[in-house]
Amino acid sequence: MRVLVLGSGAKDHAVAWWFSQSRFINGLFVAPGNLGTESIAVNLSSVDPSSPEQVYDACVAHSIDFVFVGTESPLFTGVIDYLNERGIATFGAPRKALKLEGDRRFAREFTHRYGIPTPSYYVFEDEKTFADFIERHPGKRFVIKRNALSPSRVMLNSDDPASLLAFARPLLVNDAILVEDYRIGxxxxxxxxxxxxxxxxxxxxxxxxxxxxxxxxxxxxxxxxxxxxxxxxxxxxxxxxxxxxxxxxxxxxxxxxxxxxxxxxxxxxxxxxxxxxxxxxxxxxxxxxxxxxxxxxxxxxxxxxxxxxxxxxFKLEISPQCSVAVVIASEGYPTSPMTGMTVADVPVVVRNNKLASTPRVFCGAVQHIDGKPITTGGRNITVVGVEDTIADANHKAYEIVHLIRFPGAWYRSDIGNKFFQQ
Missing domain, CATH: 3.30.470.20 (ATP-grasp fold, B domain)
Known part of the structure; x- marks a missing residue:
């Protein structure tokens, strides 16, 4: 099977790596790909994964049998429907299903119809109505989300009226907001x-x-x-x-x-x-x-x-082991990430995920530019430790995290801790 994976993030690298392990693959392509995918697939760096026409042309040019779409942008530009109408098999949601994620109000109404438990929620379309609502609930903590698609899942939970209004104001210019009761868990x-x-x-x-x-x-x-x-x-x-x-x-x-x-x-x-x-x-x-x-x-x-x-x-085979994934990000992320930083060389056996005994390294916003690995966005590399316990997987991941260096790189030091520390 000849497969095309659409995307350039770390999860797209992970999917491409999963494909690369298959005994049925005789051609693997990623559009546009990143630093990591180029070691296991052919990067189609000039193909816009959100352009149905460009993706289809790439499928014809490279005799693609199957297109895997695991990232949001191509889904919302209709790539799945466009390819299916032209006889190319795909993995991904068609247009009819997009409102499950792209319209939170619809999704909440859907859950209500089928008795699916969710937090209590409210939808607002203008600042004054929302401000009046906040004023009537002093000291209560709410979560604010954009009603439409929010690719980075950025949201705010706060009990401070000024912070809630400041976060909501720019969202309300072009969209409604969904406000839900904050739940602990x-x-x-x-x-x-x-x-x-x-x-x-x-x-x-x-x-x-x-x-x-x-x-x-x-x-x-x-x-x-x-x-x-x-x-x-x-x-x-x-x-x-x-x-x-x-x-x-x-x-x-x-x-x-x-x-x-x-x-x-x-x-x-x-x-x-x-x-x-x-x-x-x-x-x-x-x-x-x-x-x-x-x-x-x-x-x-x-x-x-x-x-x-x-x-x-299908009998799904799952490893009995545990994994801990640690994301390495650029200085300034998530508000204004710095880009253009050169990533220090990582040992080849680690970078290419060749050994089962070493953590998996999945690249995100890192590209080869003028022969150098350069950061191009906010979240750059995910290191995944796999071991028999979460504690051991944590230890294995952080051993490699320290080897990945570029100016301004940062990461959280506590991923997994709450699951093994008392």
């Missing part, structure tokens, strides 16, 4: 692969979304993740029975079902158990980087089962 990310008759649940992860140790500081697109989450059986069962299965039923009922991935962002609350806070019609970063190295099954065989509507019968 452990974050859980669960990705489910779906076909017309069943699904496969991948190992659940827990993401670290803030800049500072102890989940303080600014919200980000994700600074680290652990996998699997040590959930009690009763919690796992509740997630399936009250969130995943009703969602899949609702998708079929409303004609929104598709073959691809749906990611559930959850909070396991002490009062009400697991509740849904967002749907993502794609893989999440950095949960994908943490989870993918633990899946031992051949990705092509999984996708073939998906195409044949036999996912429910």
């Amino acid at each position: 452990m974050a859980v990310t669960l990705s489910v692969l779906m076909d017309n008759k069943g699904f496969l649940a991948l190992p659940a992860c827990s993401d670290y979304m803030k800049t500072g140790t102890g989940s303080t500081g600014l919200p980000t697109g994700g600074m680290g993740s652990i996998c699997p989450v040590p959930l009690k059986d009763c919690v796992r069962n509740t997630i399936m029975d009250s969130i995943v299965l009703p969602t899949l039923h609702g998708l079929k009922t409303e004609g929104l079902a598709y073959k691809g991935v749906l990611t559930f962002s959850l909070i396991d609350t002490p009062e009400d158990g697991p509740i849904l806070v967002d749907y993502h019609i794609r893989f999440n970063d950095p949960a994908a980087q943490a989870g993918i190295p633990l899946v031992k099954s051949d990705l092509v065989e999984i996708l073939q089962a998906m195409q044949n509507d036999t996912l429910a019968d």
